[in-house]
Amino acid sequence: MTAPAIAYNFAYLDEQTKRMIRRAILKGIAVPGYQVPFASREMPMPYGWGTGGVQVTAACLVPEDRLKVIDQGADDTTNAVSIRRFFQRTAGVAVTEATADATVIQTRHRIPETPLTEGQILVYQVPIPEPLRFLEPRETETRKMHELEEYGLMHVKLYEDIARHGQIATAYAYPVRVEGRYVMDPSPIPKFDNPKLTANPAIQLFGAGREQRIYALPPYAEVVSLDFEDHPFQATKAAHDCDLCGAKVSYLDEVITDDAGGRMFVCSDTDFCAGRRARGLIGRLGGDQKSSKTFANSFQGIWPGTEGAP
Amino acid sequence: MIRIDNLSKAFVLHNQGGAVIPVMAGATLTVHPGECVGLTGPSGAGKSTLMRMIYGNYLAAGGSLFVGGLDVATASPRQIIALRRETLGYVSQFLRVVPRVPSLDVVAEPLLALRTPVDEARGRAADLLRRLNIPEGLWSLSPTTFSGGEQQRVNIARGFAHAYPVLLLDEPTASLDAANREVVLTLIEEAKARGAAILGIFHDEAARARVCDRLVDVARFTPGLAA
Amino acid sequence: MTAMERIAMTDQPLLRVDGLTKRYGPRIGCLDVSFDLYPGEVLGIVGESGSGKSTLLSCLAGHLQPDLGRVAYDGRDVLAMSETERRRLGRTDWAYVHQNPRDGLRMGVSAGGNVGERLMAIGARHYGEIRDKAQDWLARVEIAADRIDDRPSAFSGGMQQRLQIARNLVTAPRLVFMDEPTGGLDVSVQARLLDLLRGLVRDLGLSVIIVTHDLAVVRLLAHRLMVMKSGRVVEQGLTDQVLDDPQHAYSQLLVSSVLQV
Numbered sequence: 001m002t003a004p005a006i007a008y009n010f011a012y013l014d015e016q017t018k019r020m021i022r023r024a025i026l027k028g029i030a031v032p033g034y035q036v037p038f039a040s041r042e043m044p045m046p047y048g049w050g051t052g053g054v055q056v057t058a059a060c061l062v063p064e065d066r067l068k069v070i071d072q073g074a075d076d077t078t079n080a081v082s083i084r085r086f087f088q089r090t091a092g093v094a095v096t097e098a099t100a101d102a103t104v105i106q107t108r109h110r111i112p113e114t115p116l117t118e119g120q121i122l123v124y125q126v127p128i129p130e131p132l133r134f135l136e137p138r139e140t141e142t143r144k145m146h147e148l149e150e151y152g153l154m155h156v157k158l159y160e161d162i163a164r165h166g167q168i169a170t171a172y173a174y175p176v177r178v179e180g181r182y183v184m185d186p187s188p189i190p191k192f193d194n195p196k197l198t199a200n201p202a203i204q205l206f207g208a209g210r211e212q213r214i215y216a217l218p219p220y221a222e223v224v225s226l227d228f229e230d231h232p233f234q235a236t237k238a239a240h241d242c243d244l245c246g247a248k249v250s251y252l253d254e255v256i257t258d259d260a261g262g263r264m265f266v267c268s269d270t271d272f273c274a275g276r277r278a279r280g281l282i283g284r285l286g287g288d289q290k291s292s293k294t295f296a297n298s299f300q301g302i303w304p305g306t307e308g309a310p
Numbered sequence: 311m312i313r314i315d316n317l318s319k320a321f322v323l324h325n326q327g328g329a330v331i332p333v334m335a336g337a338t339l340t341v342h343p344g345e346c347v348g349l350t351g352p353s354g355a356g357k358s359t360l361m362r363m364i365y366g367n368y369l370a371a372g373g374s375l376f377v378g379g380l381d382v383a384t385a386s387p388r389q390i391i392a393l394r395r396e397t398l399g400y401v402s403q404f405l406r407v408v409p410r411v412p413s414l415d416v417v418a419e420p421l422l423a424l425r426t427p428v429d430e431a432r433g434r435a436a437d438l439l440r441r442l443n444i445p446e447g448l449w450s451l452s453p454t455t456f457s458g459g460e461q462q463r464v465n466i467a468r469g470f471a472h473a474y475p476v477l478l479l480d481e482p483t484a485s486l487d488a489a490n491r492e493v494v495l496t497l498i499e500e501a502k503a504r505g506a507a508i509l510g511i512f513h514d515e516a517a518r519a520r521v522c523d524r525l526v527d528v529a530r531f532t533p534g535l536a537a
Numbered sequence: 538m539t540a541m542e543r544i545a546m547t548d549q550p551l552l553r554v555d556g557l558t559k560r561y562g563p564r565i566g567c568l569d570v571s572f573d574l575y576p577g578e579v580l581g582i583v584g585e586s587g588s589g590k591s592t593l594l595s596c597l598a599g600h601l602q603p604d605l606g607r608v609a610y611d612g613r614d615v616l617a618m619s620e621t622e623r624r625r626l627g628r629t630d631w632a633y634v635h636q637n638p639r640d641g642l643r644m645g646v647s648a649g650g651n652v653g654e655r656l657m658a659i660g661a662r663h664y665g666e667i668r669d670k671a672q673d674w675l676a677r678v679e680i681a682a683d684r685i686d687d688r689p690s691a692f693s694g695g696m697q698q699r700l701q702i703a704r705n706l707v708t709a710p711r712l713v714f715m716d717e718p719t720g721g722l723d724v725s726v727q728a729r730l731l732d733l734l735r736g737l738v739r740d741l742g743l744s745v746i747i748v749t750h751d752l753a754v755v756r757l758l759a760h761r762l763m764v765m766k767s768g769r770v771v772e773q774g775l776t777d778q779v780l781d782d783p784q785h786a787y788s789q790l791l792v793s794s795v796l797q798v
Contacts, residue, residue: 135643148621152628152658156643156650159657162664163647163686228664324786325793366775368782387761387775388575408735408757409728422739 011058011091017041021059021214025205028216033178034146035129040212050083050108051209053125057106060121060205061087066094068102073110073251073268080108097271109172111193113250113272116202118219124187126208129215131175131185151183154226162231171236176223183226184215191225192235192251198223240265245276246283311476311507312341312364317373317383317531319356319363333359337373337531343475346498346508348522351529357511360528361478364509365400366390377476395423399474403481405453405465413439413456414449417467424472431471438467441493459485470497477501479510483517495521549612551576551712551744552597557606559596565768566592570606572763572773576711579738579745581759581776583752583791589768590748591716597746598633598714599623610712628658632705636717638697641704642689648675648700649685655708674703678733695726699733706737715747719754731757752795756780764788 009015017039024038043051061067067087071080075097083106084095096102099114106123116122132142135153145153154175161169174191178184186197187206197204197217204217217223227233238252243264250272252265264285267273277286317337323329334356341347349357362368363382364375370383378397380389394400399420407416414435421431439449442463448456453464462485469477479498483491491514498521501508512518518525550573559566567589574580582590595601597608599615608615610630615623627633635641642651652671653661661667672682678699680692689697698718705713718734719727735758738745749755755762755776762780763773764787772785783789 135646148624150624150628150658152654152656155657155662156646156654159650159653159664159667160647163649163668227662229662230665321782322784324789362781367777369774369778369784387778388578390775391578391760406756408732410725411732 008090010063011061011087011093013041013055013058017055018059021055024214025056025059025216028205028214029203029218031182032217032221033182033184033215035213035215037212038214040209043209044086045082047210048127049079050106050125052207052211052214053106053108053123053209054083054086054207055209056123056205056207056214057083057087057104058091060104060123061091061093063091063093065103066096066101068096068099068105068271069107070105070110070112070269070271071108072253073112074270076270098275099269099271109188109190110251110268111189111196113247113267113269114275115196116200118201120202122200122202122204124189124204124206126185126187126206126211126213128173129185129206129208129211129213131173131183146182149181151177154183155228158226158228158231162228168227168231168233174233175226177226178217179222180224184223186223190237190251191233192237194223194225194233195235197221238265241283242267242273242276242286243284244286245273245281246286247273247276247281311343311378312339312509313374313376314339314360314364315374317360317363317375318371319359319368320371332533334363334531335533337528339526341476341507341509343505343507344502345523346502346510346521348518348525349509349511350518350525350527351532355528355532357528358480360531361400361480361509361511365398365478366394395420397474398476398478399469399472400478401466401469401480401482403462403484405461405468407453409454410452412450413444413453413464416453416464417471420468420472434471435467438470439464441497442467443490443493459487459490462486463490466494466497470501473501473504473506475506477506477508477510479508479512481511481513483512483514491517548575550574551611552746553607553609554597555607555609557593557596557603557608559592559601559603565589566601567596567765568768570770572770574712574744574746576744577738577742578761579743579747579759581755581762582746582748582765583750583755583762584765585750585791588765590765592768593765594714594716594746594748598631599627628655629708630711632708632710632713634698634701634705634713634715634718636720638689638694638701641701642697644688644690647686647688648680648692651689651700651704652707655704659708670707671703674707675700677737678703679729693726695722695730698722698726698730702730702733702737706741706743709741711742711744713743713745715745715749717749717751718747719749719751727754734758752780752792764791 021038024036028036041055043054045051069080069084071077074080087093088095099112104121108125130142132145132153134157136142158168172190173185173188174194176184176186176194176197186194199220201219203219206215225233238254240252241248242250242252244266247267250267250269253268254263254265256263315338319334320330320332337360349360351357359368363370364377366382374381375383377393380393382390414432417435417438418431421434444460444463453461466482482494486494495517498508552574555571557570558568570593584590596603649668649671652674653667656667656670672685675685680696680699689700692700719730737743747759759776762776764771764779766787772779772788779788780792783792
């Protein structure tokens with residue numbers, strides 16, 4: 001653990017910016033699902049790399065926090081690693097890969113498998129916060145539609161899915177209605193994760209840096225996935241068990257292992273998978289692997305080395 | 311059923327220096343139920359003008375014009391629309407229809423406007439077209455493509471589809487052959503028998519003599535022509 | 538309640554417009570326009586470009602806020618309504634058919650989705666029922682059933698216009714605003730559309746306000762006619778009376794300017 005560089009204020013952002021973002025967060029929590037505009041700052045990373053999530057995390061962090069960062073469920077991918085290091089250097093907070101140990105978790109496109117608890121904050125990175133944007137390009141009009149609760153359009157999107165594919169084919173960023181009021185884009189999490197949004201004891205915060213929007217779900221907020229009576233919402237996952245830890249209930253990534261059709265399914269949540277394996281739970285191909293991280297490291301030839309000095 | 315009293319009409323041509331052309335003055339006439347009255351007079355005397363005024367097509371300048379108890383000279387458009395739908399039928403010399411609509415539906419339309427069930431309305435329309443010798447093969451075609459005589463017969467069928475209590479007929483037998491002329495005259499006689507009040511223009515003197523109970527010379531009402 | 542019963546029951550105007558005025562700065566949009574529209578009635582508004590007919594239509598449909606005057610729909614003051622209420626009315630009881638179908642359709646959404654949107658907007662949540670109803674309406678506007686999943690961008694202009702009408706009428710509105718609905722269509726396609734509209738007006742007991750500069754269209758469609766010039770109504774009355782015996786100088790000019798075929 002390196003000491004924070006003196007040139008930075010705690011957690012990178014200046015205090016005025018943090019106040020501004022905290023006000024937006026509080027407003028978001030007070031009006032669940034409502035997109036609060038905020039003056040998004042330039043961050044030392046490109047848009048699309050989590051600038052919104054980073055600003056929300058920076059505004060929430062206190063020195064006692066223990067931070068976990070995941071990208072598509074994994075703690076050890078480029079984006080997660082660089083953001084984790086960013087906060088190690090600018091805030092000096094403790095970091096962890098264990099979901100249960102973390103006080104703040106920044107995530108891109110997943111909700112951890114391990115159930116969250118009261119006191120935890122889950123920060124989502126959001127590319128496009130407006131769920132109506134797909135069908136209505138005018139911002140003035142989508143705001144009006146939120147104001148007047150004109151959400152028929154959301155169902156038009158689902159209707160188009162069924163008409164084209166015979167079922168609701170939307171697999172991620174599946175729209176939800178919060179507390180019977182605002183329709184919200186839960187960020188591009190797989191719809192498998194949608195049921196975890198509702199009645200969650202943790203605070204869930206959503207930050208969209210490029211689009212300059214923050215929205216939130218307070219603990220235990222009611223979140224309902226939109227659907228039709230004759231085509232009800234279904235959380236789906238690949239019909240396999242994890243090949244490393246044997247889990248039947250976790251969201252899986254499909255990994256191509258060779259150029260002869262070989263493939264395997266592994267938990268997208270690396271912490272969850274590693275925890276199970278540590279408890280001796282082994283899947284079809286898990287016997288000779290030390291951890292999912294070791295497994296990932298076997299790709300070092302194609303991935304740039306991201307894990308720097310310890 | 312028709313009671314006209316001291317009716318007058320003038321056209322004001324604003325775009326030709328505001329020229330005022332009086333075309334009718336002091337027109338007075340009555341038509342009772344079951345009666346057919348023929349309008350006579352030279353061309354330009356105002357026979358068609360009078361018919362159009364009764365139908366509400368031309369505005370009256372003065373006088374009164376009662377049809378079935380409604381003074382058309384002062385009635386609102388809404389009242390005239392209802393009158394035309396239920397009481398007052400008009401067979402003009404020209405057929406004005408939406409292109410593409412089959413003849414059968416053109417004839418049935420006045421009945422459909424009165425909420426007659428579609429099958430019944432089409433049945434009645436088919437009877438009339440058959441009587442007027444329109445070949446069944448043409449029923450599904452728009453009358454806009456028909457010959458003048460065929461169009462005229464479709465127009466008559468349309469005018470007789472609903473049993474209007476009051477009928478205005480403008481040259482109903484013109485351009486018809488003997489057989490069809492006979493059918494039209496029979497239709498007029500049937501309408502009279504059921505109590506319709508009919509006002510008509512017939513250049514065909516034999517037809518006029520056969521169906522008209524009285525004649526009214528419109529020249530009497532024409533400014534400049536009146537003796 | 539059938540359309541007929543609706544007409545028979547109410548002898549009250551459906552729409553009552555009183556002294557409606559809209560100015561654009563010093564220019565007049567429309568001035569002191571008043572009329573009543575009854576259930577089942579079709580009112581045509583004619584006049585040359587810039588005569589204020591489109592401004593009037595926009596004020597009536599709630600797209601523009603008039604400066605003066607009153608609009609009562611079914612006894613309710615439209616201008617005093619909250620926007621939520623007015624937009625709700627716009628999705629249920631009212632319909633607006635644009636001249637350019639692209640303005641009234643979602644071009645990226647299938648024909649079925651376009652028709653179904655208004656149903657979903659008022660709470661329909663059963664896919665099968667929405668689809669059946671869309672199918673039914675496509676048939677009523679003579680669009681083949683196998684086109685239900687095609688996007689309107691693959692349709693001809695006439696089909697797009699018919700789709701727009703289906704999309705508008707699916708919620709059984711009582712008042713339909715139409716802005717040049719046959720403009721820009723081939724003559725043969727126009728005729729088909731006119732026939733369709735006439736049938737729908739008659740069968741559904743619709744009240745329609747149709748803005749056009751095509752006198753032939755209003756003669757065939759409208760019961761009553763209003764002639765506008767420079768924002769003012771210069772003449773109104775029974776359609777064929779206004780066309781055959783126009784009283785105002787401008788109406789006479791308008792009628793006599795039509796090319797005879």
